Every structure is written in C-alpha cells, then in structure tokens.
Amino acid sequence: EMFGQLTSGLEAAWNKLKGEETLTKENIVEPMRDIRRALLEADVSGFVSLPVVRRFVQAVSEQAVGVGLIRGVRPDQQLVKIVRDELVKLMGGEVSELVFAKSRPTVILLAGLQGVGKTTVSAKLANYLKKQGKSCMLVAGDVYRPAAIDQLVILGEQVGVPVYTAGTEVKPSQIAKQGLEEAKKKNVDVVIVDTAGRLQIDKAMMDELKDVKRVLNPTEVLLVVDAMTGQEAAALVTTFNIEIGITGAILTKLDGDSRGGAALSVKEVSGKPIKLVGRGERMEDLEPFYPDRMAGRILGMGDVLSFVEKAQEVMQQEDAEEMQKKIMSANFDFNDFLKQTRTVARMGSMSRVIGMIPGMGKITPAQVREAEKSLKIMEAMIEAMTPEEREKPELLAESPVRRKRVAQDSGKTEQQVSQLVAQLFQMRVRMKNLMGVMEGGSLPALSN
Ligand code: GDP
Numbered sequence: 001e002m003f004g005q006l007t008s009g010l011e012a013a014w015n016k017l018k019g020e021e022t023l024t025k026e027n028i029v030e031p032m033r034d035i036r037r038a039l040l041e042a043d044v045s046g047f048v049s050l051p052v053v054r055r056f057v058q059a060v061s062e063q064a065v066g067v068g069l070i071r072g073v074r075p076d077q078q079l080v081k082i083v084r085d086e087l088v089k090l091m092g093g094e095v096s097e098l099v100f101a102k103s104r105p106t107v108i109l110l111a112g113l114q115g116v117g118k119t120t121v122s123a124k125l126a127n128y129l130k131k132q133g134k135s136c137m138l139v140a141g142d143v144y145r146p147a148a149i150d151q152l153v154i155l156g157e158q159v160g161v162p163v164y165t166a167g168t169e170v171k172p173s174q175i176a177k178q179g180l181e182e183a184k185k186k187n188v189d190v191v192i193v194d195t196a197g198r199l200q201i202d203k204a205m206m207d208e209l210k211d212v213k214r215v216l217n218p219t220e221v222l223l224v225v226d227a228m229t230g231q232e233a234a235a236l237v238t239t240f241n242i243e244i245g246i247t248g249a250i251l252t253k254l255d256g257d258s259r260g261g262a263a264l265s266v267k268e269v270s271g272k273p274i275k276l277v278g279r280g281e282r283m284e285d286l287e288p289f290y291p292d293r294m295a296g297r298i299l300g301m302g303d304v305l306s307f308v309e310k311a312q313e314v315m316q317q318e319d320a321e322e323m324q325k326k327i328m329s330a331n332f333d334f335n336d337f338l339k340q341t342r343t344v345a346r347m348g349s350m351s352r353v354i355g356m357i358p359g360m361g362k363i364t365p366a367q368v369r370e371a372e373k374s375l376k377i378m379e380a381m382i383e384a385m386t387p388e389e390r391e392k393p394e395l396l397a398e399s400p401v402r403r404k405r406v407a408q409d410s411g412k413t414e415q416q417v418s419q420l421v422a423q424l425f426q427m428r429v430r431m432k433n434l435m436g437v438m439e440g441g442s443l444p445a446l447s448n
Helices: 004-015 029-044 050-066 075-090 118-131 146-159 172-186 203-216 233-243 261-270 291-299 302-317 320-328 334-353 365-383 387-391 393-398 400-410 414-434
Strands: 106-111 136-141 190-195 220-226 248-252 274-278 286-288
Touching: 004 029, 004 075, 004 291, 029 050, 029 075, 050 075, 075 261, 075 291, 106 118, 106 203, 118 136, 118 146, 118 190, 118 248, 118 274, 118 286, 136 146, 136 172, 172 190, 172 203, 190 203, 203 233, 220 233, 220 261, 220 274, 233 261, 248 261, 261 274, 261 291, 334 365, 334 387, 334 414, 365 400, 365 414, 387 393, 393 400, 393 414, 400 414
Parallel strands: 106 190, 106 220, 136 190, 220 248, 248 274
Antiparallel strands: 274 286
C-alpha cells in the first residue's frame, strides 16, 4: 500500500505518547526520532534531502512544545495534527489551480520522461477541462514514439476533443507552431501539447523542449512525474525546472504501489507545486492535488485529523467558558439552549467518525442518530418561538396558550413543547447544583 511504510513508521511515534498528559520538550524526543526515521526510511531521503527532514522535524518539535491543550484531545493526537500541518506546508499548502491566459488560447505544455503517463495525462487533462466548460485541442508532439500519436488520437476521440497531428517526420517545434495556429483558427480555450519523452534526461530532449517552449510561449509548463519514480525524482524535477522552467507538476500513478516520496519532494526541490494527480488509467482519473488530503493519506489518520480539527472548531465557535457562564447564570435561554445542543450534536457526529471523545467513546451510531433526531425536533420548536419567548422562557412556562401556539407552528405536540420548556429549567437547575450554587434554582411548575 502506498505510504504504508511511512504510515506504520509514524505510528510508533504516536504510540510513545499514549498516556501522556501534554506534549513536553522531553516526551517528544523519542517520537520525533521515530518521525525522522520514518521519513528517511520511507525513501523520502532521496527526494527530500536530509536537511529538509531536519528542518521538518525542527518545525514540528517547536510547535509541539508550544501547543496549548485542547479539551478532549490527547497529546499524541495533537502531534499527529502538527505533523500533518507541516506535511501540508511541505507539499505547498493550498491547492494550486491551473492558470489560464487572458486571451485565447491558453497553452499547456506537458513534459516528462517516457512512460510516465504523459500521453494519457494529455487526454485526461482535456477531458478535465472540457468538463469545466472549456473547449480544448490536443497536439500530438511525441514524434519518437509512433504509437503515441495513434494513442492520443484514440484518446482524443474518446473524450471528444480534436487532436492535431503532423506525423513523425516533422520537427516538434514545427508541430507545436502548426498546432498553435490551428488552435487559434479553431478559437479553442485551451491547447494541450504532448511532447516526446526519453527514457532518461538528455541534452537532445532538453534542447527540443526549449525550442517547443519558445514557439508556444505556454502559460503552463507541467512536468509529468510518475509517483513511482525512485530516488532520481529530485534530480529530475530540478533539472527540468532549471533547463526549461516548469510552472508545476502532475503526479501520475498515485493509485499504484509507490512510496510516494515524489509527492513530498516536488515543491521542496523546485518551488513549483503539484497541480494535478492521476489516480488510474481511466480518463476520469485526474484530479486536483490536495496537499491536506495527501498528508492525511500519508499519516493514514484522516479520522483523527478531522476529530482534532472539529474539536478546535467547536472550541473556537463556542467560546466554551462564555457558554459555561451563561449556563450557570439565570439568563440561560432558548438561544443558548439551541447553541449548546448543537455543539453537543456536533461532538456527537464527531464520535461517529471516531469513538475518542472522553465520556462519549461508547456512543453508538444509533444513539447519535437519536440525538440528531431530537435536536431537529427541538430546533423546530425553538424556531416557532418568538424572540421574546426564546429570551424569556418564563413566558412559555406561564402560558399554556403560548405553548399551544408553538406546538401548532412547529407541528409538534403540546406535551413536547412542555417537555422542552421543563428541560430548559432543569438545565438551569442542574448547572447551578453542579457548581454548588444552590440558591434560587427551584423548578417552576408549569401552570395549566
Ligand atoms: P507516456 O510515455 O508518458 O506518454 O506514457 P503513457 O501515457 O503512454 O502511459 C504509460 C502507461 O501508464 C500506460 O499504460 C498508461 O495506461 C499508464 N498510466 C498513465 N497514467 C496512469 C495512472 O494514473 N495510473 C495508472 N495505474 N496507470 C497510468
């Protein structure tokens, strides 16, 4: 499995933190050593040099020691998150969109070694852009592999995009020039130029590519890289970038059995982002490169990550302390009630993803569904209240007429409304009791 080795190497790091209360300078030493080893052993060293791994480990360590506690999140989960964030950064952070020229046509030049999937990617990219409503044209510039031209024609037909061909006897720069003229005539939005690759980098290929690039003045020069490329990936990306200047990369065969080091290295060695990834042989198997998803995949812990993120979100959205004060005060009203219940519901759906929330770990999916259902019912009733009623629940406690109206407007029974009102007062009381503030917390009886 791709990244399998790296993932299991990192697991050792998290395991060493089990049972710890917080992340400290001392207790992250061992886990950080594991992380470093995992990165190096995962064959990343060939792509991302030792200094990069060192910088990576340094950055993670610094953040780990400085990180605050998030209620309900264990230190090992926090470290996963920090490592994740750094991996995302290493891979370029945000999604890098394709750039389009201001005037038609946008020219995309594809370069890369033979067999990496360039021809396939050309057609996939046309298909991808076509789905975004852009008209495309393909140019068959791979003159050294006769089958490549036929292959592109077939794929072009398959995705419904015209292919410009000029055989194998014409110079690539000439084909590019003619292809571009044709694209202008056809007034297409995007012209994608497939070029010839060699088994290895050589001067003839680079010179040819330079000529082609000069003729085309492309908006994008994308290096197609096979995710399975071994240690030479760093040299490959660097050379292409220096020699012809790339604007980004497309990583192919991510569906395959590879260690995936190339995903980590491209940005680091070239400063240019991976823009798209190929995940299979079908024309649909091309998608944007999401550094965050890739990082999650490397860590094999998408679930923990989304848990930590959601916990952070909840903590940010609802200033927990503020809410606590509100609950304790006599002013706790239906607006707060709704907020509070929604927070709990959110925590509930998190626990569906993973059963890690302290005290909620054993919650079953059925219970979560039940909680979500009753939240919906409560929401309907609260929405049927007037703003005044929401702020002063006493109004509802005192008036059967009001409760009846709420029941009718929300499509619930009067009994359900009464229960909800009682629940709110119970909550006030319970909170007060909890905090040892005993005075004035008697439950008002509902008058009929
Ligand atoms: P080129 O020499 O660079 O033009 O490479 P091709 O486009 O001919 O692709 C070489 C082989 O890799 C073909 O058999 C493709 O079907 C296959 N291939 C290309 N992209 C992918 C991918 O994302 N996943 C998988 N599994 N195979 C791919």
